[in-house]
Amino acid sequence: MHCATLKTSPFHGRFPSQLTFPNYKNWTQFKPRNKTHKQSSLNSPKHVRISDSNLHSSPSSLVQNTHPPNPNSLLFCSSVTAKKLRFLVSEFKSLPKPIDRVKRLLHYAALLPVFDDSAQVESNRVRGCTTQVWLESRMDSEGLMRFGAYSDSEITKGFCSCLIWVLDGASPEEVAAVAADDLVDLNVGISGRAHSRVNTWHNVLMGMQKRTRDLVEERERVPRSENFPAMVVAVDGQSANTTYAETKERLCSPGLAH
Amino acid sequence: MMMTTAAEGVVVKFPSFKITNTNPTLTNRRFATVRFGSRRLSSSSSISVVSSVSSSIVNEDEPKLGPVSLGHSTRPHFPILHQEVNGSKLVYLDNAATSQKPTAVLKALQNYYEAYNSNVHRGIHFLSVKATNEYELARKKVATFINASESSEIVFTRNATEAINLVAYSWGLSNLTPEDEVILTIAEHHSAIVPWQVVAQKTGAILKYVSLTDDEVPDTVKLREMLSKKTKIVVIHHVSNMLASVLPIGEIMGWAHDVGAKVLVDACQSVPHMVVDVQSLNADFLVASSHKVGLLPYILGFCHAYYELLSVMPPFLGGGEMISDVFLDHSTYAEPPSRFEAGTPAIGEAIGLGAAIDYLSGIGMQKIHDYEVELSNYLYESLLSVPNIRIYGPKPSRTVGRAALCSFNVEDIHPTDIATFLDQQHGVAIRSGHHCAQPLHRYLGVNASARASLHFYNTKEDVDDFVRALKDTVSFFSSFK
Numbered sequence: 001m002h003c004a005t006l007k008t009s010p011f012h013g014r015f016p017s018q019l020t021f022p023n024y025k026n027w028t029q030f031k032p033r034n035k036t037h038k039q040s041s042l043n044s045p046k047h048v049r050i051s052d053s054n055l056h057s058s059p060s061s062l063v064q065n066t067h068p069p070n071p072n073s074l075l076f077c078s079s080v081t082a083k084k085l086r087f088l089v090s091e092f093k094s095l096p097k098p099i100d101r102v103k104r105l106l107h108y109a110a111l112l113p114v115f116d117d118s119a120q121v122e123s124n125r126v127r128g129c130t131t132q133v134w135l136e137s138r139m140d141s142e143g144l145m146r147f148g149a150y151s152d153s154e155i156t157k158g159f160c161s162c163l164i165w166v167l168d169g170a171s172p173e174e175v176a177a178v179a180a181d182d183l184v185d186l187n188v189g190i191s192g193r194a195h196s197r198v199n200t201w202h203n204v205l206m207g208m209q210k211r212t213r214d215l216v217e218e219r220e221r222v223p224r225s226e227n228f229p230a231m232v233v234a235v236d237g238q239s240a241n242t243t244y245a246e247t248k249e250r251l252c253s254p255g256l257a258h
Numbered sequence: 259m260m261m262t263t264a265a266e267g268v269v270v271k272f273p274s275f276k277i278t279n280t281n282p283t284l285t286n287r288r289f290a291t292v293r294f295g296s297r298r299l300s301s302s303s304s305i306s307v308v309s310s311v312s313s314s315i316v317n318e319d320e321p322k323l324g325p326v327s328l329g330h331s332t333r334p335h336f337p338i339l340h341q342e343v344n345g346s347k348l349v350y351l352d353n354a355a356t357s358q359k360p361t362a363v364l365k366a367l368q369n370y371y372e373a374y375n376s377n378v379h380r381g382i383h384f385l386s387v388k389a390t391n392e393y394e395l396a397r398k399k400v401a402t403f404i405n406a407s408e409s410s411e412i413v414f415t416r417n418a419t420e421a422i423n424l425v426a427y428s429w430g431l432s433n434l435t436p437e438d439e440v441i442l443t444i445a446e447h448h449s450a451i452v453p454w455q456v457v458a459q460k461t462g463a464i465l466k467y468v469s470l471t472d473d474e475v476p477d478t479v480k481l482r483e484m485l486s487k488k489t490k491i492v493v494i495h496h497v498s499n500m501l502a503s504v505l506p507i508g509e510i511m512g513w514a515h516d517v518g519a520k521v522l523v524d525a526c527q528s529v530p531h532m533v534v535d536v537q538s539l540n541a542d543f544l545v546a547s548s549h550k551v552g553l554l555p556y557i558l559g560f561c562h563a564y565y566e567l568l569s570v571m572p573p574f575l576g577g578g579e580m581i582s583d584v585f586l587d588h589s590t591y592a593e594p595p596s597r598f599e600a601g602t603p604a605i606g607e608a609i610g611l612g613a614a615i616d617y618l619s620g621i622g623m624q625k626i627h628d629y630e631v632e633l634s635n636y637l638y639e640s641l642l643s644v645p646n647i648r649i650y651g652p653k654p655s656r657t658v659g660r661a662a663l664c665s666f667n668v669e670d671i672h673p674t675d676i677a678t679f680l681d682q683q684h685g686v687a688i689r690s691g692h693h694c695a696q697p698l699h700r701y702l703g704v705n706a707s708a709r710a711s712l713h714f715y716n717t718k719e720d721v722d723d724f725v726r727a728l729k730d731t732v733s734f735f736s737s738f739k
């Protein structure tokens with residue numbers, strides 16, 4: 001499968017010691033980000049890989065997960081975002097004791113960049129969590145996604161901190177390519193797979209993806225009909241036989257964000 | 259929007275509706291002052307909880323909580339309780355959300371599916387007749403359990419939420435007109451608020467909310483003052499799922515009926531824990547959810563209403579079972595309760611509920627209640643030893659009874675963090691969040707709370723384990739500060 005290309009400066013040095021990826025230096029060897037990528041976005045056929053099947057999976061137990069790997073998973077890509085995600089997953093996998101996972105999250109919570117009070121507005125709220133979460137999303141001048149988050153719960157802050165570490169500075173395609181299933185092994189309390197209204201990982205990720213789609217769309221909003229064929233190809237290989245507007249509706253509908 | 263909402267004495271007083279970026283605010287008013295002999299929860303109430311509150315708040319040597327307690331003797335009947343969660347013995351304290359099911363109920367369900375699973379009221383074959391008999395027997399058992407005079411006064415619904423919607427849509431839409439008033443308390447469950455908001459929007463009726471006293475119980479004096487000829491229905495809980503307070507339903511009923519208003523009692527948190535007698539309460543509508551009530555699987559609730567009232571109410575949902583005759587352009591409706599039970603009902607669940615009622619009656623609801631009062635007081639007093647804790651609702655006393663649950667916050671620790679750590683590190687299951695009572699949480703100046711709720715199969719040791727685990731949780735998070 002084709003993965004989103006890499007960007008040159010993946011790592012923002014402010015991140016936690018535990019997350020300092022040992023081969024971090026190698027990252028700079030990755031190919032510079034492909035220019036064309038910036039303009040592509042949701043209408044870049046092979047990058048966006050959200051399908052219902054990724055989101056509607058059955059709850060798994062707290063037992064370390066043994067689900068069959070999803071071949072489309074971002075985890076199998078070679079992008080920096082994918083590497084970070086893999087690193088995070090293996091880090092949490094290496095902590096079999098729940099208390100250690102909680103401790104790690106609290107550590108990351110402490111490292112969550114300061115979130116501006118003024119961004120704690122209703123429109124930034126992530127719905128559906130048992131804690132209050134605010135998520136600020138913007139697209140920088142290079143077309144990369146920038147995220148900030150805050151929660152009144154320390155554990156939730158830890159979740160947000162991890163997600164931001166992975167996705168802040170990622171391209172919209174990479175953000176869209178993370179599946180809830182990829183987070184299964186990060187479970188603390190509620191598994192990443194649990195399709196639950198209290199699953200913070202899931203809700204924050206869905207919030208990031210929804211806002212990314214909105215921003216991409218905003219960037220691309222040109223006075224043209226939404227009736228051109230959808231260029232989004234889902235995992236199920238569904239071809240562009242629906243219109244862009246329909247596909248957008250499907251991808252952005254609240255049902256997906258449960 | 260047509261709906262007007264008057265929340266007298268509620269909104270203005272508490273400017274805490276804005277979103278805060280801090281942990282749940284803990285007011286300094288840690289515990290409400292106790293008002294002995296409070297008129298509001300006077301012993302004239304017809305509810306047994308008030309009069310039977312233990313005189314000794316906590317007595318560690320209380321024999322009722324000892325090794326031969328009701329909790330100890332019934333625990334073996336609940337297979338689910340005997341397991342490890344995250345490496346610790348499970349301590350299940352989320353009973354207000356749903357209760358666990360005894361073997362007797364599981365067996366009844368299994369027997370139904372193995373021996374006579376069939377649709378009811380439809381077939382003339384053996385299995386269908388047997389299923390119909392058992393289903394109707396379950397209805398009789400529910401009627402007896404809450405002392406309804408007729409089993410036809412029991413309407414089976416999907417859950418309490420649907421039962422409330424049934425009343426709101428069927429009775430509410432055909433009886434409310436603009437300017438009519440519906441009185442609720444700010445402590446109602448969302449499922450008792452939202453259907454009335456919808457109906458108020460459609461009819462132009464006005465919703466009025468009663469706030470709390472300083473003791474953190476719904477203010478029945480205010481409620482009484484709010485009642486007028488305009489009041490058409492009072493929608494109130496019996497036992498609060500967050501405050502653990504118990505309302506004097508008998509008194510409220512008298513006041514409401516004096517002005518000609520109907521009363522809908524949300525008995526979700528009382529029917530599972532105490533004797534509820536619909537005839538002595540005299541409620542027009544009483545709803546409950548069987549998964550809490552009857553130690554039963556989900557998908558069943560019920561609504562009790564007097565037959566005369568039911569018989570003049572239009573159907574809520576249309577379909578099979580609820581009709582008498584169907585023509586192409588109109589239908590005639592069956593008599594209650596069938597009129598309100600469109601489609602194939604949750605047959606197995608009803609039969610399981612019947613078995614649950616047999617099980618509970620075998621123990622005796624009064625005995626269950628007395629034991630829970632002891633355990634509840636023990637929980638409350640034990641929790642007070644946790645540093646910086648704020649427990650919501652009234653302080654228990656000789657005159658003020660609390661249901662067997664405590665909602666609380668610990669200063670500077672989010673309740674979800676507490677619940678997560680309790681689960682992960684100690685195998686203790688409690689609830690965190692707003693417990694479907696957001697208006698109440700806003701009123702109290704918090705976004706969320708933690709809640710431990712007991713049932714009769716819990717023991718003093720469960721409470722001890724929980725409180726020990728909670729203290730460990732608090733020190734864990736404090737060490738991270």
Ligand SMILES: Cc1ncc(COP(=O)(O)O)c(C=O)c1O
Nearest residue numbers: 417418419447449499524526547
């Ligand atoms: C007081 C109260 N009312 C209503 C309900 C709604 O019950 P159900 O979800 O079974 O419809 C609940 C359940 O939490 C409750 O505690």
